[in-house]
Amino acid sequence: MVLLKFHGGCQEVGKSCVEVIGKEKRILLDCGASPNSGEIPNIENNLEVIVSHAHYDHCGAIPFYKFKKIYCTHPTADLMYITWKETLNISKAYKEEDIYRSLKSVETLNYYEEKDLGSLKFKLYNAGHILGSSSIYLEIDGKKILYTGDINEGPSRTVRSADTDIDEIDVLIIESTYGSPLDIKPSRKVLEKQLIEEVSETIEGGGKVIIPVFSVGRAQEILVVLNNYIRSGQLDAKIYTDGSLIHATGIYLSYKDWLNPKLKNTIESGINPFGDIKKADEKKVFSNEPCIIVSTSGMLQGGPVLKYLKLLKDEKNKLILTGHQAEGTLGKALEEGIREIKPFKNTIKIRGKVIKLEFSAHSDYNSLVRYIKKIPKPEKAIVMHGERYQSLSFAMTIWKTLKIPAYVPVEGTVIPL
Ligand SMILES: [Zn+2]
Ligand SMILES: [Zn+2]
Structure with a gap:
């Protein structure tokens, strides 16, 4: 019998971790921390x-433990280093030696490359979420399991959409970040148009736009959109960048074969689709010139973006949040309309406009349903990586409309297959 033990990522977006236990072998799928x-x-x-x-919610806990082996794609290994360093800089949760030890245990794979560990075999499919992201397909003691990880079945500016041409599946473990029927997102085209309109409005009014981003994935998506419009002459603005997104973007450029064909062609034709990335010159950012500042962290929980927030004292300037803001973060408070913040010693009175345009790298509800219809039909589905309402309602959808029994585990649940 094969057992699935859920250590985290149950009715929450955070610390994803599932243990697959067979007769002879056992292995973890992800080992994340809670954001x-x-x-x-x-x-x-x-x-x-x-x-x-x-x-972070998939690999953030790795440096806390000693692992015999850490399997992932080549770009994931490089990007994990950035994620771990970022954590180390903000919280000192572990030591540099722990990062060193973890990277030493990494064994990298290409998509579709079969790894044979005896009674356990696995391979990685493209998940369409960020550079190097994968869905894990494993066979253990005769059971075939697909763990989707974070998936995007729809189009993105940087990576190919998620693979759906997948081998037979007995058990599907699927994410549900936007798993409720209320989670239907505007199309990427509409969102991009809104972004450019909002940015242009501020720039034309002589103001500055601050765009906080997550360093891996969101940053590169936003930079590609902005630079596309600049190259086509539809936007005239200077972009400054700051934070670990600079390193992460370098990794995106290093792995052009892992990007979507359009972006790869752009790079091969000698154009940097992310623009001229260099550390922001603060004198210029704080001068009277209009500009765009793209900086980490995405929920304003730290990172260099905090020092630019004082620009929001001026009503000409604008803050554009680009992703989900977790409860308790400064980003969430600003989204909800707080008009006084204190990121450092001094209080800042917010006079500039604050808006949110959610550039998600996840499938929305309709796209998750499409995904399940496209892949081979599993015998059962297990729903994780979503808030309670999202997980429960997505399990209901899977059962009612797709006729597949679906379970929502809680932390500590063990499911025998
Ligand atoms: Zn995630
Ligand atoms: Zn993710």
């Missing part, structure tokens, strides 16, 4: 783990 609390899953040392992608 709000920094909480990590409670697991043993000396396990093996397959990492779906380099986001």
Whole structure:
């Protein structure tokens, strides 16, 4: 019998971690940390783990443990280093030596490359979420399991959409970030148009636009959109960047074969689709010139973006949040309309406009349903990586409309297959 043990990522977006236990072998799928609390899953040392992608909620807990082996794609390995360093800089949760040890245990794979560990075999499909992101397909003691990780079945500016041409599946473990029927997002085209209109309005009014981003994925998407409009003459603005997104963008450029064909062609034709990335010159940013500042962190929980927030004292300037803002973050408070903040010693009175345009790298509800219809039909589905309402309502959809029994585990649940 195969057992699935859920260590985290149950009815929450954070600390994703599932243990697959067979007769002879066992392995972890992801080992993330919680973005709000920094909480990590409670697991043993000396396990093996397959990492779906380099986001903190999927790999953030790895340096806390000693792993025998860490399997992931080549770009994920490089991007994980950035994620771990970012955490180290903000919280000192672990030491540099822990990052060193973790990277030493990494074994990288290409998409579709079969890894044979005896009674357990696995391979990685493209998940369409960020550079190097993968869905994990594994066979253990005769059971075939697909763990989607974070997926995007729709189009993006940087990576190909998620693979759906997948081998037979017995059990599907699927994310549900936008799993409720209320989670229907505007199309990318509409969102991009809104972004450019909002940016142009501020720039034409002589103001500055601050765009906080997550360093891996969101940053590159936003930079490609802005630079596309600049190159086509539809936007006239100077972009400054700051924070670890600079390193992460370098990794995107290094792995052009892993990007979508259009972006790869742009790079091969000698154009940098992310624009001229260099550290912002603060004198210029704080001068009277209109400009765009793209900087980390995405929820304003730290990072260099904080020092630019004082620009919001001026009503000419604008803040554009580009992703989900977790409860308890400064980003969430600003989204909800707080007009006084204190990121450092001094209080800042917000007079500039604050808006949110959610450039998600996840499938929305309709796209998740489409995904399940496209892949081979599993015998059962397990729903994780979503808030309680999202997970429960997506499980209901899977059962009612797709006729597949679906479960929503809580932390500690063990499901026998
Ligand atoms: Zn992710
Ligand atoms: Zn995630």
